[in-house]
Amino acid sequence: MTDIKHIAATASRDYTSFDVxxxxxxxxxxxxxxxxxxxxxxxxxxxxxxxxxxGALYAPNQATYSKARTSPHGRADGNPWTACAVGGGMxxxxxxxxxxxxxxxxxxxYLRTDMEIDxxxxxxxxEPFYSEIESLLEISGTYGFQPYPASQRxxxxxxxxxxxxxxxxxxxxxxxxxxxxxxCIECSSCNHLVCPTNAKANILAxxxxxxxxxxxxxxxxxxxxVNSIELRxxxxxxxxxCYVPLSSxxxxxxxxxxxxxxxxxxSAALMLRSKSRHAPTGIGNDSDLxxxxxxxxxxxxxxxxxxxxxxxxxHWGPHATVYTDDFxxxxxxxxxxxxxxxxxxxxxxxxxxxxxxxxxxAGEEPWSHNRVMLDSAIDPHGIPYIRIAYKNSENDRARIxxxxxxAEDTLRRLGASCIERMPFSRGKGSSHLHGTMRAGSFPxxxxxxxxxxxxxxxxxxxxxxxxxxxxxxxxxxxxxMANAKRMALSLAEKEN
Numbered sequence: 001m002t003d004i005k006h007i008a009a010t011a012s013r014d015y016t017s018f019d020v021x022x023x024x025x026x027x028x029x030x031x032x033x034x035x036x037x038x039x040x041x042x043x044x045x046x047x048x049x050x051x052x053x054x055g056a057l058y059a060p061n062q063a064t065y066s067k068a069r070t071s072p073h074g075r076a077d078g079n080p081w082t083a084c085a086v087g088g089g090m091x092x093x094x095x096x097x098x099x100x101x102x103x104x105x106x107x108x109x110y111l112r113t114d115m116e117i118d119x120x121x122x123x124x125x126x127e128p129f130y131s132e133i134e135s136l137l138e139i140s141g142t143y144g145f146q147p148y149p150a151s152q153r154x155x156x157x158x159x160x161x162x163x164x165x166x167x168x169x170x171x172x173x174x175x176x177x178x179x180x181x182x183x184c185i186e187c188s189s190c191n192h193l194v195c196p197t198n199a200k201a202n203i204l205a206x207x208x209x210x211x212x213x214x215x216x217x218x219x220x221x222x223x224x225x226v227n228s229i230e231l232r233x234x235x236x237x238x239x240x241x242c243y244v245p246l247s248s249x250x251x252x253x254x255x256x257x258x259x260x261x262x263x264x265x266x267s268a269a270l271m272l273r274s275k276s277r278h279a280p281t282g283i284g285n286d287s288d289l290x291x292x293x294x295x296x297x298x299x300x301x302x303x304x305x306x307x308x309x310x311x312x313x314x315h316w317g318p319h320a321t322v323y324t325d326d327f328x329x330x331x332x333x334x335x336x337x338x339x340x341x342x343x344x345x346x347x348x349x350x351x352x353x354x355x356x357x358x359x360x361x362a363g364e365e366p367w368s369h370n371r372v373m374l375d376s377a378i379d380p381h382g383i384p385y386i387r388i389a390y391k392n393s394e395n396d397r398a399r400i401x402x403x404x405x406x407a408e409d410t411l412r413r414l415g416a417s418c419i420e421r422m423p424f425s426r427g428k429g430s431s432h433l434h435g436t437m438r439a440g441s442f443p444x445x446x447x448x449x450x451x452x453x454x455x456x457x458x459x460x461x462x463x464x465x466x467x468x469x470x471x472x473x474x475x476x477x478x479x480x481m482a483n484a485k486r487m488a489l490s491l492a493e494k495e496n
Contacts, residue, residue, distance in 0.1 A: 062081060
């Protein structure tokens with residue numbers, strides 16, 4: 001059975017027994033650990049956050065963790081974490097699990113920036129791993145699992161879309177439907193909440209880290225912040241320098257190989273902190289690409305209010321049940337490349353009374369001026385603050401405005417008497433983090449190769465959303481997991 005302990009309880013442990021050390025236990029780190037354990041590797045999984053309990057909420061859990069600066073001299077108001085917890089953001093996510101399309105991996109046919117946009121792999125490279133994730137997480141509407149039924153608001157949205165000639169579809173969710181074995185009991189709204197019944201799949205509920213049936217092993221050591229990677233003169237990682245907040249100790253963990261899966265902000269920051277005489281600008285940063293191309297998503301919300309609020313009571317259940325992809329690739333969208341429009345219920349059930357909210361989302365253009373940097377100021381633990389520089393392009397704003405207009409057409413059609421467009425607000429971090437450790441064949445235009453190995457180094461890999469050259473027009477969790485499994489399997493085959 002997987003060993004999950006606070007790192008302070010393992011002070012005398014011999015870390016040299018591990019074949020691979022993975023930084024980060026979220027979607028990518030956990031599936032990479034599982035893949036390697038399946039192949040006989042002994043894996044240590046280092047996590048900064050703690051175990052979270054069923055029913056825990058996202059905001060209180062994140063309140064104690066460090067923030068990022070989002071302006072040159074501003075206060076630390078950004079969130080450089082998806083979530084600090086064993087299992088990462090999947091402990092709190094909304095369980096929306098779309099596959100990407102080939103257009104997401106070859107977006108240069110639509111977009112032009114100063115960075116490489118296309119992925120160095122094709123959709124065919126991901127297909128078998130998508131299927132494995134769908135089976136493991138029991139994603140609705142895939143692999144023989146029944147679709148999740150539309151909510152009351154979802155039915156209204158679907159009918160309005162059809163009347164407008166738009167095709168509604170069922171959202172693929174990693175949630176067992178109601179009235180199925182161990183299905184959703186609709187106890188609350190699902191977003192930003194650890195499911196109290198395990199109907200919503202997460203890293204622990206689905207036993208992603210359970211190594212009991214594998215020839216290898218997984219040891220999860222939480223309460224550990226990895227500050228830097230030590231390099232030898234032969235470009236080989238020798239150890240991780242870590243900080244344990246509980247004891248204010250700094251410890252050194254020797255490594256045979258290290259996989260960084262800390263998220264697209266934290267992974268880049270770790271490489272930038274790892275300066276040495278062997279890497280004077282940080283690991284993998286010879287071409288000044290580490291941290292550049294930071295991408296969230298261009299997205300926004302529109303809310304419609306109905307004349308009779310009693311007709312739309314509180315919402316209990318998933319964040320979203322219906323969507324349309326009619327505008328994913330569409331001649332009416334600026335550059336012909338749009339994204340998704342979907343139901344987006346508010347986090348508290350009562351907030352939804354009398355309201356219908358739609359979310360529109362698309363991948364943004366990756367530009368080198370959107371980046372992660374280290375600030376000159378340090379936090380209370382002596383670690384430099386992360387600084388985020390970010391702004392959207394005019395083209396991105398035009399694309400998201402097109403989707404917003406189509407969403408509001410739907411709200412008007414379903415009978416909303418008043419429609420409000422919530423202000424666009426990105427650039428502060430949190431979810432949908434991509435692009436800062438870009439993948440490709442050439443060190444001048446990328447940081448890692450197609451299997452996640454940093455160019456010019458022998459045993460340092462990155463396997464999270466930071467290797468995604470274009471953010472994609474839909475939710476990334478499914479793709480992050482499938483791609484991490486692909487890269488981890490490649491590493492296992494290489495070592496064996």
